[in-house]
Amino acid sequence: xxxxxxxxxxxxxxxxxxxxxxxxxxxxxxxxxxxxxxxxxxxxxxxxxxxxxxxxxxxxxxxxxxxxxxxxxxxxxxxxxxxxxxxxxxxxxxxxxxxxxxxxxxxxxxxxxxx
Amino acid sequence: xxxxxxxxxxxxxxxxxxxxxxxxxxxxxxxxxxxxxxxxxxxxxxxxxxxxxxxxxxxxxxxxxxxxxxxxxxxxxxxxxxxxxxxxxxxxxxxxxxxxxxxxxxxxxxxxx
Numbered sequence: 001x002x003x004x005x006x007x008x009x010x011x012x013x014x015x016x017x018x019x020x021x022x023x024x025x026x027x028x029x030x031x032x033x034x035x036x037x038x039x040x041x042x043x044x045x046x047x048x049x050x051x052x053x054x055x056x057x058x059x060x061x062x063x064x065x066x067x068x069x070x071x072x073x074x075x076x077x078x079x080x081x082x083x084x085x086x087x088x089x090x091x092x093x094x095x096x097x098x099x100x101x102x103x104x105x106x107x108x109x110x111x112x113x114x115x
Numbered sequence: 116x117x118x119x120x121x122x123x124x125x126x127x128x129x130x131x132x133x134x135x136x137x138x139x140x141x142x143x144x145x146x147x148x149x150x151x152x153x154x155x156x157x158x159x160x161x162x163x164x165x166x167x168x169x170x171x172x173x174x175x176x177x178x179x180x181x182x183x184x185x186x187x188x189x190x191x192x193x194x195x196x197x198x199x200x201x202x203x204x205x206x207x208x209x210x211x212x213x214x215x216x217x218x219x220x221x222x223x224x225x226x227x228x
Contacts, residue, residue: 042218042219042221043159043205043218043221045215048215091159093158093159103161104151104161105161106158106159106160108156108157109156109157109158
């Protein structure tokens with residue numbers, strides 16, 4: 001079990017640039033989540049998918065943010081254009097089946113810095 | 116709205132001392148409750164979970180938590196702290212059994228030699 005794999009681990013970009021964060025969930029998991037972690041706001045759920053379909057994107061902060069899951073083994077989160085306030089650690093997590101009882105498996109995160 | 120409150124952003128204990136990290140939740144229905152641990156530069160790892168079975172839940176690394184409905188609490192304890200326990204701990208609630216976990220603000224545990 002390779003765990004949830006996120007890339008890149010660190011991303012530094014200038015304001016206005018497009019940023020793409022990538023996630024490979026654990027094989028067989030049918031739920032995928034994107035979280036954002038900041039000192040000010042803690043851990044926030046941005047969006048989650050079930051069987052590649054977005055279920056709840058109410059946490060996506062603005063239209064500048066978008067996420068897709070083209071297949072069961074890949075998801076990306078895009079920010080276009082990026083702003084300094086988007087600087088945070090972005091986590092991807094995946095889970096399997098039983099509602100509420102199956103734990104989330106987190107990747108190691110992508111630390112995004114927008115200058 | 117459902118929420119989780121973790122009392123104390125930092126807790127410092129001596130090695131070998133009792134660890135107590137506090138978590139209170141608000142939920143109108145019996146919730147699912149979780150404790151996660153985050154080591155530096157890593158993602159969160161599940162320590163333990165409560166899913167309406169036994170009220171005392173044992174987790175990994177010697178941690179346990181007790182669900183007390185009357186107090187709406189789910190405090191995390193460990194009888195004897197190790198240096199390796201130094202990390203940030205998050206309490207989380209799934210109020211309706213959905214996957215939309217609500218996380219507390221976290222408590223950073225410091226272990227003194």
